[in-house]
Amino acid sequence: MGRLVERIIVLFSWLSGAILLSVICAVTGYLCFKGLKTIGPALIFGSTDPMSALLLRQRVFDGLFPAMAGTLLLVLMSVGWAIPLGTAAGIYLAEYAGVKTKKIFDLLFDLLAGLPSIVIGLFGFSLTLFLNRHVSKELHPCLLLSSIALAFLILPYIIRTTQIALENLPMHNRLTGLAMGATRMQNLVHVLLPQALAGMVSGILLAIGRCAEDTAVIMLTGVVASAGVPRSVLSHYEALPFYIFYISSQYANQQELATGYGAAILLLFICLLLFGLAFVIKKNLPCQVFSQR
Amino acid sequence: MTATCERAVERLFFAAAFVSAFVTLFIFGFMVYYGLPLFSGGRFLAILTSHWAPHQGSFGIYPMIVGTLAISLLAMVFAFPLSMGCAILISVVSRGRLSRILRKVVEVMTGIPTVVYGFVGIFLLIPLVRNVFDAGSGMCVLSASLMLAVLVSPTMILFFCDSFDRVPRSYGHAVLALGGTRIQHFLHVTLPCAWPGIIVAVTMALGRAVGDTLIALMLAGNAVQAPDSVFDSARTLTSHIALVFAADNESLEFKAIFACGVSLYLFTTILVLMIRLAARARGKVGQVG
Numbered sequence: 001m002g003r004l005v006e007r008i009i010v011l012f013s014w015l016s017g018a019i020l021l022s023v024i025c026a027v028t029g030y031l032c033f034k035g036l037k038t039i040g041p042a043l044i045f046g047s048t049d050p051m052s053a054l055l056l057r058q059r060v061f062d063g064l065f066p067a068m069a070g071t072l073l074l075v076l077m078s079v080g081w082a083i084p085l086g087t088a089a090g091i092y093l094a095e096y097a098g099v100k101t102k103k104i105f106d107l108l109f110d111l112l113a114g115l116p117s118i119v120i121g122l123f124g125f126s127l128t129l130f131l132n133r134h135v136s137k138e139l140h141p142c143l144l145l146s147s148i149a150l151a152f153l154i155l156p157y158i159i160r161t162t163q164i165a166l167e168n169l170p171m172h173n174r175l176t177g178l179a180m181g182a183t184r185m186q187n188l189v190h191v192l193l194p195q196a197l198a199g200m201v202s203g204i205l206l207a208i209g210r211c212a213e214d215t216a217v218i219m220l221t222g223v224v225a226s227a228g229v230p231r232s233v234l235s236h237y238e239a240l241p242f243y244i245f246y247i248s249s250q251y252a253n254q255q256e257l258a259t260g261y262g263a264a265i266l267l268l269f270i271c272l273l274l275f276g277l278a279f280v281i282k283k284n285l286p287c288q289v290f291s292q293r
Numbered sequence: 294m295t296a297t298c299e300r301a302v303e304r305l306f307f308a309a310a311f312v313s314a315f316v317t318l319f320i321f322g323f324m325v326y327y328g329l330p331l332f333s334g335g336r337f338l339a340i341l342t343s344h345w346a347p348h349q350g351s352f353g354i355y356p357m358i359v360g361t362l363a364i365s366l367l368a369m370v371f372a373f374p375l376s377m378g379c380a381i382l383i384s385v386v387s388r389g390r391l392s393r394i395l396r397k398v399v400e401v402m403t404g405i406p407t408v409v410y411g412f413v414g415i416f417l418l419i420p421l422v423r424n425v426f427d428a429g430s431g432m433c434v435l436s437a438s439l440m441l442a443v444l445v446s447p448t449m450i451l452f453f454c455d456s457f458d459r460v461p462r463s464y465g466h467a468v469l470a471l472g473g474t475r476i477q478h479f480l481h482v483t484l485p486c487a488w489p490g491i492i493v494a495v496t497m498a499l500g501r502a503v504g505d506t507l508i509a510l511m512l513a514g515n516a517v518q519a520p521d522s523v524f525d526s527a528r529t530l531t532s533h534i535a536l537v538f539a540a541d542n543e544s545l546e547f548k549a550i551f552a553c554g555v556s557l558y559l560f561t562t563i564l565v566l567m568i569r570l571a572a573r574a575r576g577k578v579g580q581v582g
Contacts, residue, residue, distance in 0.1 A: 006476040013386050016378025017395060020450075023443050024402055027413045034416075088309030096303055097310070107569070108314040114561045115320070116504025118531045122554045123320040125538060126327050152320075155313055185299045213406030216506040216531070220538055241408040248415050248511060264412045268405060275404035 031268065035261030043262040044068065059228045062255075064263055069229045070143075070237035074218065075211045077147035077233070082154050083204060089155075090162025090200075095188060113156035121220035124149025128221065141222030144233040149221050153214060154207040161203020165196035198281055205278035209271045215241040225250070240267050321558055328551025340552050345517045352549040358556065359519040360527035364438050364509055365502035367523065371442035372449060372498060379446070380453030385479045396454065402447040411511035414440040419512065426524060432514030435523040441508050445498040452497065456490020456575070457483050489575035493568050500564045504557065506531040530557055 045053050046063030053060045060066055093105055124145055131139045139145075169192060177187035223242045230237040240263055247260035325332065331340055331352065343353025383395050418440055423431030457479075464486065465478045473481075506529075514526025515536060528536070530553040537550050 002477075006474060009381065009476055009480075010386055012374075013378045013382035016375050017382040019375060020379050020446065021398070024398065026417065027405070027410065027443075030413055030417050031409070085309050085313060088306045089313045092303075092306035092310040096306060105310055105314050107565070108317045110565045110569070111562060112313070112317040114500050114504075114565050115317075116506065116531055116557050116561065118504070118506045118534050119320065119324075119554050119557050119561075122534055122538070122550065123323055126323050126551075129327070130323075152316055155316070159310075159313060183295060183299055185295075185302055209404060213408065215408050216535065219506075219535055241406060244408045244412050245507065245511065248412050260412065264409050268409050271404050271406050272401065275401065279400075 028268070031261060031265050035258070035265045038258045038262035039265065043259065043266070056229055062259075064240065064243065064259065064266065066226075066228050067238040067240045067243045067263070068266075070223070070227075071212055071240045073143060073230060074147055074150065074237065074239060075208055077143065078150035078154065078211050079204065079208055081148060081151035082158050082207065085151070086155050086158030087162050087200065090159045091166065091188070091193075093159065094163045094166035095184070095192075109156045109159055112152070113160070116216070117153055117214055118216040118220070120149055120153045121217040123152070124217060124221040138234070140234075141220075141236070142234045143222060143230050143237045146218050146221040146223065146237075147233075149217050150211050150214065153217055154210050157207045157210065158200075158203055161206075162196070162200050165199025165203070166192060168199070169195055198284075202278035202282035205274050205281070209274040209278075212274070213241055213267065213271055215239075215245050218242060219245075240270075321555075324551045324554040324558065328548050328555060331545065331548045331552055332555075337552070337555075340549070341556065345549075347546045350545075352545050352552075354530065354533065354549060354552055354556070356517050356519045357528050357530045357533045357553060360434075360509075360513070361503055361529040361531070363434050363520050363523075363527060364441065364513060364529055365499060367434060367438035368441035368445065368502045369495070369499055371439060372446045372502075373495065375442065376446045376449035376453055376494075376498075379450045380457065381479065383450070384454045384457045385475055385483075396451075399447045399450050403451070407444060407505060407507045410440055410444055411507045414508065414512045429524065430514065430526075432512060432526055433524045434513060434520050434527050437509045437513035437527075438523075440512055441502050441505060444505065444508060445501050448501065449494045449498040452494030453487075453491060456487040456494065459490065459575075460486040489571045492571040493575065496564050496568050496571065500561060503529075503560060504531065506535055510535055 041050055042063070044050075044060075044064050046060050046065075048058050048060045048063065048065075052058040053063075053065050089105075093102060097105065125141065127149070128139060128141050128145050131145075173191065173195060174187075177191040178184070182190070218239055219242060222236055223239045224236045225238070225243070225246045227236040227238050244260055244263050244267060247256060247263070251257040251260060331337070340353050341358065342355050343351055345351065345353055345356055379395070379399065383392050383399070387395065414436065418436055419431040421431075422433065422436045422439075423429070426435070460483050465482045468478045468482055469475075509527075509529040510532035513529065513532070515528045515532055516526035517528055518525070520527040534550045534553050537546060
């Protein structure tokens with residue numbers, strides 16, 4: 001009887017593993033099967049000359065260039081907001097906060113991390129409405145507001161990774177500098193932060209991945225299907241994940257659909273690349289920093 | 294001089310933490326403020342339980358709540374056994390290289406963008422469901438929850454493995470010394486000790502399933518009705534927000550999406566509190582060892 005139960009459990013676990021692996025193979029395999037042949041310069045630049053597209057002399061109509069430019073700008077801007085704020089907050093939590101303050105902040109950041117991205121998007125949208133009504137009539141959903149909303153989405157990740165990277169440092173590293181007369185600040189800047197850097201950077205890379213793949217937030221805050229390369233931070237823009245979403249229901253012909261497959265492969269590749277990079281940095285950097293000392 | 298500087302920097306760090314935390318509360322305040330005409334006079338409950346018929350002046354989000362629960366709970370029904378099986382495979386059944394490779398694959402899966410799952414779902418899963426179950430367009434609760442199960446499983450597997458690994462090795466030595474197998478060890482020692490971690494994992498996965506927008510928006514068909522069967526089309530709270538937000542900003546129809554937002558916010562709060570309770574229980578299990 002017991003033997004039978006054991007066998008069933010073992011069999012079941014192998015079966016689950018097989019199902020999961022076949023699903024992942026089906027997803028990636030299907031994408032590659034349908035989309036690999038579209039991969040090439042034409043996928044990004046369409047029929048436009050790549051050089052003049054890059055120099056913004058000509059607008060690309062049938063390629064992914066505007067969407068990629070939009071995603072790149074969006075990621076850069078939101079990370080630009082989130083890194084200073086998130087790192088500082090993480091440092092405060094790890095190094096300065098008292099037990100009670102920390103508890104309250106922990107709860108709030110857990111909550112922020114758990115909020116569905118569409119709720120953050122809705123917040124960004126209502127912020128736009130508010131600003132439009134009370135500050136300037138010129139403000140509409142745009143790149144700037146999207147990046148701010150996205151920054152709030154990734155903020156808790158950056159805070160957490162900074163905090164954990166600092167808190168995981170061994171006690172003797174923490175105390176040596178102080179014992180030699182360094183002030184708290186000096187200890188933080190010259191001893192703790194360099195050692196925690198790997199953890200912080202890998203967290204930031206994961207946050208970039210979230211920025212690049214998120215669709216719900218930008219959907220509500222200014223992304224559109226066709227806008228060209230954004231001319232200013234106050235204009236509409238295109239983005240890779242939204243393009244994939246849009247094409248999936250609105251494709252007009254097989255060629256557009258093929259571009260959709262290409263875009264999906266591209267986004268998958270970008271996200272996995274960031275993911276791999278984060279992993280490598282996390283694994284290798286601490287040793288380097290350590291051996292230099 | 295340095296002392297003042299130090300204090301200033303500390304203040305700056307505190308300000309950053311305060312602003313970040315304040316945003317969390319600010320989001321809630323904003324949504325309540327914008328949805329206010331709908332919430333005043335105790336009408337919030339009425340909205341949660343009435344139907345969506347904008348032309349008759351009824352802006353209830355009941356169908357969306359049922360749709361959300363149906364899709365995410367069904368996804369959990371698929372995802373839980375799958376994740377449990379995979380976690381057992383990774384941390385109990387397989388050893389060495391295979392275990393490491395499997396874990397790596399699962400970790401990589403967490404990095405796959407949601408919209409890619411949705412995209413593949415439309416062109417691969419939907420026709421499959423349509424043909425196998427003869428289910429209309431194929432855009433239904435079942436399709437969405439199958440894909441959602443794939444989306445949330447990797448996170449759940451990693452959390453399961455983590456909570457199995459946290460159980461101190463010394464606990465099991467007695468079992469193994471008495472000639473028990475690894476499976477017996479798992480069933481009678483690891484599993485009873487790891488339950489708080491399992492609850493944390495399931496709650497987090499449920500939060501992800503409820504909060505996800507793209508999968509349901511792309512695969513569930515978005516009909517405004519409480520689904521009667523798994524082959525019915527349904528709309529979730531999240532996709533409702535995505536579909537209605539472009540309506541006239543002053544209309545009550547538009548205000549209703551803030552009711553969705555507030556419901557999602559409150560639901561998240563409950564889940565986060567549950568996770569904290571379970572995590573505290575997990576801390577106690579760890580202390581015994």
